[in-house]
Amino acid sequence: MSIEFHDVSFTYWQAEEPALQHITLEIPAGQFVAITGPTGAGKSTFLQMLNGLIPHHIPGRMEGEVLVNGVSTRELSVAQLSRQVGLVFEDPDSQIVSLTVEDDVAFGPSNLGWSAEEIRRHARQALEQTRLLGFEGRNPFTLSGGEKQSLAMAGILAMRPQVLALDEPTSMLDPIGRARIVSILKALAAETNTTILVVEQNPELIIELADRVLLFDGGRVIRDGTPQEVYSDVEALQQVGAKLPPMVETFWELRRRGLWQEALPFTVEQAVAALKPRIRSGYAQNSNTLSPPSADGAIVEVREVEHRYGDEVQALQSVSARFRRGETTAIVGQNGSGKSTLAFHLVGILQPTNPQGRVIVDGLDVRTTPLRELIRHINYVFQNPDDQLFQETAELEIEYGLKQLGIPADERRRRLEWALELFGLHDYAHNAPKSLRRGLRTRIAVASVVAMQPEVLVVDEPTTGLDRRESLEIMQTLQGLAESGTTIIFITHEMDLVAQFAQRVLVMHAGKILRQGAPTQIFADLPVLQQASLSQPDIYSLAAALGWGDLSALRTPADLAERIAQLM
Incomplete structure (x- = not known):
């Protein structure tokens, strides 16, 4: 037809x-x-x-x-x-x-x-x-x-x-x-x-x-x-x-440097075939010598948490983890692996179903701390912004949480202006959030939580439904918050964002933490990726195919192009 x-x-x-x-x-x-x-x-x-x-x-x-x-x-x-x-x-x-x-x-x-x-x-x-x-x-x-x-x-x-x-x-x-x-x-x-x-x-x-x-x-x-x-x-x-295929982005960078004039490869296999005759070997250091970031100075501790939905689904099984102050951590895994359930425990939406399970945030036991006090320390942004947007304008949406916390009017106005500026929302302050496109609704949802200035921010799939430019804008804003001392924990299926923005990764599978470590360690561990049904980013697949053992500082196609340029 x-x-x-x-x-x-x-x-x-x-x-x-x-x-x-x-x-x-x-x-x-x-x-x-x-x-x-x-x-x-x-x-x-x-x-x-x-x-x-x-x-x-x-x-x-x-x-x-x-x-x-x-x-x-x-x-x-x-x-x-x-x-x-x-x-x-x-x-x-x-x-x-x-x-x-x-x-x-x-x-x-x-x-x-x-x-x-x-x-x-x-x-x-x-x-x-x-x-x-x-x-x-x-x-x-x-x-x-x-x-x-x-x-x-x-x-x-x-x-x-x-x-x-x-x-x-x-x-x-x-x-x-x-x-x-x-x-x-x-x-x-x-x-x-x-x-x-x-x-x-x-x-x-x-x-x-x-x-x-x-x-x-x-x-x-x-x-x-x-x-x-x-x-x-x-x-x-x-x-x-628009998002570029990683190999296209890598070789376009090489072309920009005057090092590549041939057709741009689209796949890792095409890139390997094009590069192997033209580069010398190097970077043989084993990435497994890298150590994960130290958990000293943890602001969030999860201790032996289990959670069961009804009599059938064991969503979390004796999960323990520590999150450092100012660190950015990605939680990854297939649907149903326990990512969101763990996140709900961090912010008190769910409680452990086993008596010994504990979540401690900045010294406070989540199980016994009143929600009004807890959200000053840790807060959560839902995957779907429409699940939390309900005010008539973006400005009122951002102010709502501040009013619930009893923030004085002058301080509310200061934080509102700061959040509008941080997320580029001044032009939409008086618009109805649900009349705006998905990317703007996501920014408003994140801004409404960030304005409350929690010490720990948990964000569930912050880039779902966004184009490449909007995804990078959201992640770069979160990165800036982390650099200012906020602990960022984000859930995602986008492995390229994990490679670019995470300092540490928790891999979940069947309600357990399968492995945790730096992105370079996780993406070099093919058995863990396979067990968790995760994909290795193309930049790591190409590096592995070229025999590179040292994957440190390899986060983006531009980083990959830099290494290739050194070997040409």
């Missing part, structure tokens, strides 16, 4: 600027298209035009025509279009409507007028396609993030659409969840003639999956080509703040 955009523009109701501007393109049947670019570029708006949410349900002014299989979306209802175009939203919870997996998958087909036999057959086929057979009786809300995303896809696939559109389907997933979604999409592309459109920020996934890439910025398509063509245009990608 083909899709055509003919000079399409769209402006949301009460918005000053159009979200899409003069889009003209055609997508033939069976093509796999990746859509990328900064947040607020118009990517989600583009998808919402495919199934008629725009113009039929989302208010605004639309110009031009969108044709699905030759018919204008203006002439078809959303119900009619849903038979042809399936849309999977970024948050799978927003599409779960039933109490069992089987009923949830059958919900869509049951609204299409099919027979009971057809509904069962298509639902079973969708469950098989998404690797969910055996989950039929499960409550959807007990599934992992990857399984929920698979369920959202199954509910759409059961309706047999000819076009499948997915909005950031891997943004909340660990490597296992991402691999699951990639496997499903690969199979669909290989075995059916489904037209697939995916909004995605991860260039490695785009290169692996897509036939074509649309690079959006400011509501326009500024690049349209194969993954190799688009990701070779480094200047355009850097201009809009």
Whole structure:
């Protein structure tokens, strides 16, 4: 089924600027298209035009025509279009409507007028396609993030659409969840003639999956080509703040230094083949001689903490850890490994279910310290900013916690101005937070907690749903706080951010701390990475393939380029 955009523009109701501007393109049947670019570029708006949410349900002014299989979306209802175009939203919870997996998958087909036999057959086929057979009786809300995303896809696939559109389907997933979604999409592309459109920020996934890439910025398509063509245009990608493949970023730095004129490699294998004949060997020191940062001066101590949800799930098993004052620690591991459960214990949201378990923050026992006192010492930012934003303006949101702490008016105003400046929010101080894009909502959520100036800040997945530029801005702000003495503990699935910003890493698996140490130690320990289902960043994979033992000070592609330059 083909899709055509003919000079399409769209402006949301009460918005000053159009979200899409003069889009003209055609997508033939069976093509796999990746859509990328900064947040607020118009990517989600583009998808919402495919199934008629725009113009039929989302208010605004639309110009031009969108044709699905030759018919204008203006002439078809959303119900009619849903038979042809399936849309999977970024948050799978927003599409779960039933109490069992089987009923949830059958919900869509049951609204299409099919027979009971057809509904069962298509639902079973969708469950098989998404690797969910055996989950039929499960409550959807007990599934992992990857399984929920698979369920959202199954509910759409059961309706047999000819076009499948997915909005950031891997943004909340660990490597296992991402691999699951990639496997499903690969199979669909290989075995059916489904037209697939995916909004995605991860260039490695785009290169692996897509036939074509649309690079959006400011509501326009500024690049349209194969993954190799688009990701070779480094200047355009850097201009809009899109993430580069690590090998492309490394060799672009070499080109900038006048040391590389050939084509830019996209994978570690291509980089190894290109480099080995051109560099001399070196850096043989064994990284295992490095010692993890000392835990002396710990501000947070976790002592033999266990936690059980009900009678079935042992979420934490005798976890002990120490966090130093002013240190930045990343907690990593697959979904369900216990990361968020541990974080909830640090801030008193959960308590140990074993009597000897203790969490001590700055000398205070979390179990017995009143919450009002505890949040002066340690506080928490949720993964989804919408879970904590409820005030009418960003300014009121940031002030709310300060008022609850009884901070005097003059000091509240000083802290408010400081937080607005720190997070670049002055221009949005009087905006309703939930009317703003994801990156700004995240900044407001973090700012509202930072303004209370806790000594320890725990941040759960601070870069989920953000583009590369916004991710770096958030992490660099947290790094600045750490340099000023705040202890930062962040949970993430993004290993490149761990490499760049963490001083220490806790690897969790099955409710236990599997290993802890400096990032270079963790990323050199392939058995631990494999057991925890974590991926080694490409810069470390290339260093290992080149026989380098000393990985110290290797944090970014620029660091890798510096080492390569020394050996050329």
